[in-house]
Amino acid sequence: MKKILFTGGGSSGHVSVNLALIPRFLESGWSVEYMGSETGIEKQLVTPIQHVTYYAIKTGKLRRYFDLQNLKDPFKVVNGAYQAYRLIRKSKPDVLFSKGGFVSVPVVFAAWLNKVPVIIHESDITPGLANRLCMPFADRICTTFQETAGHLKSGKARYVGAVIREEIKRGNARRGRDFCGFRTNKPVMLVMGGSLGSRAINQAVRESLTELAQTFNIVHLCGKGQLDPSLQIREYRQYEYINQELADVLAMSDVVVSRAGANSIFEFLAIRKPMLLIPLTRNQSRGDQLLNAQSFHQSGFSKVLYEEQLSAETLTAGVKELFNERRLFIDRMNDYPERDALADVFGFIKGIAKS
Known part of the structure; x- marks a missing residue:
């Protein structure tokens, strides 16, 4: 049985694409796991889904302003990366799909250390801070806007359009x-x-x-x-x-x-x-x-x-x-030309998953 690990959270926008994809993988007989924070909205949205295993890890927050918590959060991220590394080494997923948000950073890094293929999804025109930190460890980056490729230097971008929950x-x-x-x-x-x-x-x-x-x-x-x-x-x-x-x-x-x-x-x-x-x-x-x-x-x-x-x-x-x-x-x-981005991303992930 093939296995996919999802990550992403902090807001519903960093979960919605995952929620659109999860039913496709379950229907196709894949084992589905999710790695998120202990208290974030991703846990609230994912844990009710049957046949999805949720792993909670420690995580910090990537702030753009001064806060005393900024002094503690790097230690939380390191702790989360260690937790994620051990869980991924034991679980052995065939591919990681990351939607972004601060919780994704230690998970992507841990997957890279475990030689698990990593696919990142970027919804906005310009990449967010978490995704920018993760991109060096990703195999490919799926984008919602065509313009996003111009903001990426790695040549890893793949335009897929908007993934809509069915x-x-x-x-x-x-x-x-x-x-x-x-x-x-x-x-x-x-x-x-x-x-x-x-x-x-x-x-x-x-x-x-x-x-x-x-x-x-x-x-x-x-x-x-x-x-x-x-x-x-x-x-x-x-x-x-x-x-x-x-x-x-x-x-x-x-x-x-x-x-x-x-x-x-x-x-x-x-x-x-x-x-x-x-x-x-x-x-x-x-x-x-x-x-x-x-x-x-x-x-x-x-x-x-x-x-x-x-x-x-x-x-x-x-x-x-x-x-x-x-x-x-x-x-x-x-008049907007529709494209089946959900099917495109689903097929793309299956192709990237290690054999």
């Missing part, structure tokens, strides 16, 4: 309305600030609720620990995070307000959801979401509202304008 396309709008308990036929506005949430977006949404609720039913995914129980509005539903019901909630949504993580926005594109993107600023990130949002805006798939201009007024205006022009965005998205 279940995202199987959502049911009626199930979504039943889940949320909406009793009116108002159009639905979905707000997603990323799996970790966004205080700036949450604040702007809540300050504009009274006006937005006159037009929309609103579903707000606000992030862990960011619920506001004081808000009791008939047209408003808030959740920290939605997993299994997300496809149904997306199916019933008419417009989406979101950060500009590549995995999420390509899923919105695949199911033709007009989007208002609010990318992370350069102060909050390396600027990858700004590039993602710019690419989608230039392609006519989204509107963009920069966080520096975000307020209750600009959010309300942007959402209403997007809704009024939604047919134009859907028509442009219908």
